[in-house]
Amino acid sequence: MKKIKLLCISFLLVAAASCKTETKTSYEVTSKKDANGLSYETVKNDPTGLRLYTLENGLKVYLSQNSDEPKIQTYIAVRAGSNYDPKESTGLAHYLEHMVFKGTHKIGTADWEKEKVFLDTISNLYEQHRAEKDADKKLALYKEIDRVSLEASNYSIANEYDKMTASLGATGTNAYTWFEQTVYTNKIPANELDKWVDLEAERFGTLVLRLFHTELEAVFEEFNRGQDNDFRKRYAAMLDGLFPNHPYGQQTTIGKAEHLKNPSMVDIHNYFNKYYVPNNMAVILVGDFEFEPTIKKINATFGKFDRKELTHPTLAKETKITAPIVNEVFGPTSESISIAFRSEGINTEEEKMVTLCDMIMSNGNAGIIDLNLNQKQLVQRAGCSPTFLNDYGYHSFTGSPKTGQTLDEVKELLLAQIEKLKNGEFEDWMIEAVVNDLKLSQTKEYENNSALADTYVNAFIYQQDWSKRVQFLDDLKKISKEQLTVFAKKFYQDNYVVTYKRKGEDKNIVKVANPGITPVHLNRDKSSAYLTAFNKVESKPLQPKYVDYKTAIKETKTANGIKVSYVLNDKNDLFDMNIIFDMGSDNDKKLTLAAGYLEYIGTDKYTNEALKKEFYKLGISYYVSTANDKTYVGLNGLKENLPKGLELLEHLWDNAKADKDAYNKYVEKIYKGRQDGKTQKGNILWNGLMNYGKYGENSPLRDIMQIDELKAIDPEELVALVKDMKNYKQRIFYYGKDVEAAVAALNTNHKIYGELKEYPVAKEYKETETGGNVFFTDYDMVQTELMFLAKGAPFKPENMAASTLFNTYFGSGLSSIVFQEIRESKSLAYSAFAAYSNASKKGDANYVMAYVGTQANKLEQAVDAMMELMNDMPEAEKQFNAAKEATLKKLAAQRITKSNIFWSYERLQKLGIDNDNREAMYNAIKEMTIDDLKTFFNKNIKGESYNVMVIGNKKDLNVESLQKLGKIKELDIDYLFNYVDKKDVKQ
Structure with a gap:
């Protein structure tokens, strides 16, 4: 079970203890037969309402209904992952996952018999390539593979599977591979279920390894992204220490570089034939459907698959860890440390004990680490999290140092908190509180179709008895504090793996040569017979539903005249x-x-630590947050505890007490956060360079208070500022039941006196004109990432329909023009997209954006390919019609519900729109032709002048190759963010 940490949710313990009698809940399993005569199981008191079918061929089918929206979250799970990769073919399960998107002998081919001849030749060539030791002969074989692959692509049709899922209006079309599973995902409109079942049954019936070598390059790019991810490197080193024999630690999911360079199509087919069988698979559906018709359809398709005898390999056992194991990894990001303890696997008593220990250590609010390290600001940040797998699990603790703090000092602080757990240094009410926290976190999880489907995936992969999973939290509640501390003393000894993530050069980086792949044919104008027949099948139309915001959002007022907008919650409390x-x-x-400072101070009545405990006991969380144009004071949790929670929040608001020491630590935390942020390439590109590309020097990102300015501030001024907020104009949004009680609580606790003040005048930041500039930042990385940015016309509501359709057709998704050209045909990137981005505020400019992440030695080719597309949109009538259909179906299936009704209206009003504009968009898209889209492209995108933001390793990058895009300006990271180094700050 995955732990979801929320800051808020546990029952009011006093009420639970004094008003309720503990009763034993029954989780009896019942077997039944449905109208089709198919057997299924249910569990009494299962809040998810699961029907678990097992078909005659062994296929498991998990079905759970939720009609909140006309959509179905679908997962197809295979109980096989990287654990079962052959030792000479690591990365195989993951690469197979990629290839399952390439079609079958019916999908993705213009002439299977002719194509098959070439694919067999390619397979044989790969076997020769793998066996060949001579480098020159190996290269010659690869060139022959490239030549034959080009011939084969005359008969292949790229992305037909993706075109069909897009035509259904599917979202989230993807897959993932891990140790013990490979899982394929789609979220589909409910009316397309029958077509989806037919498509997936065909997809998993046959494996065809077409467009193999181009996809292999995409996997290499994914491998490179992993080399640029220091978190993944620390994680892999931790696993290596925990599991020196088991594949958990010895076979990464992405695989070894030498194995990726020498793949075997034969091995991949063997793996598919062995593990992709019905008695090793599950179909999981959560959403808006009827049980009997759905299982009948699945049985008529997937039920035809032949069951095969299957034995999973017995994997290596680990010996006991008797002394700390030390690992270290290097990279450009900020330093951190992890301490991990190996546990028994899922479905064991240790899983329960470690889960409970973890929540007592860190629950995001009142855990031992939360209070003693994070709240006291003794480290930059710290936390912990458990993971449970089939054979083993682990409990990992992580920490990042403050300025001037060593990783060993962080380690000792983390170990000291574990000692407090072992010694029982937590209050008696904590076990019940954290179990209730988990229970209500689970309630929220079960409302979400995707999260619930994930839970079923885990149940299948880890062979969980569902009745035991349903009662899992009840079992935790039975554990006493004494039992837990006895377990902790035995479990948390000197049997851990400590992994130091240090700043420095990683000398284990693998450089991959550009193989010079010949672009393959995409054949956009062709369709397989399967696709043609698929498109002729008509589903019952799904009608869009729009929100009348004027009636959906109701209003009332508090006694002192503050407007309260509200939406009723009819799902839970x-x-x-x-x-x-x-x-x-x-x-x-x-x-x-x-x-931010309010997080670390208390009042004249409560210390900061006591406040956190009081909120946690109430099952209430609070926050104060700011955006550039908004400030929110929020409260959420159990409705019955709103009055007491609001009383506590208002007490903090009115009586917050400045703490000079806490403020000094807070400033140090801000300084260290800035230093850490400078080491994160994502932050550099998407915040630093993007803001510079949009605003130049006078950006909101650079308009900051320097550390010496922060140090000079009297914290009393900040407390006064928070208190004075109450005197400004304000409004309230409430989502929940019993609005009258909520307003009554506001009347009692949220006291406002006198006329409310107007807001201070907001500072405006002027967006610069784009074009002719290349902004480059040097960073130690394997890939190079580029962002093209062009300032467009001011926002116009009438452009939203065309831009939405354009993004689907051209720039985003697996079947888009950009993805096909950059990745599928030319193998120049793992990730590439383009978009027409509408402004978030009326009067602001829209932007044209494009992104490529690629190897440095492919950069020039990738740039040329992208710029060619951005200046001449390919016209593919069939692909346009599919994109149009997909966009309309997504809009038809979209439902704005719950609190999103209010927040979506807030976003629309900011754009000057006062109604649900999706109706106008839907009607406009229905009438659009490819000529209309071409006109939109020519007017808004073609010929735009770009600022180009680039991050990469200067040693590997031919920076001069970017000169054709504009004048190159190398930007220092401190300058980019306008940070003054602390050593230059007056003390």
């Missing part, structure tokens, strides 16, 4: 209340500082 101020950091830069 949770609430969410937000007091909204239409001012933010643009109005006063200190607001963000003050909001």
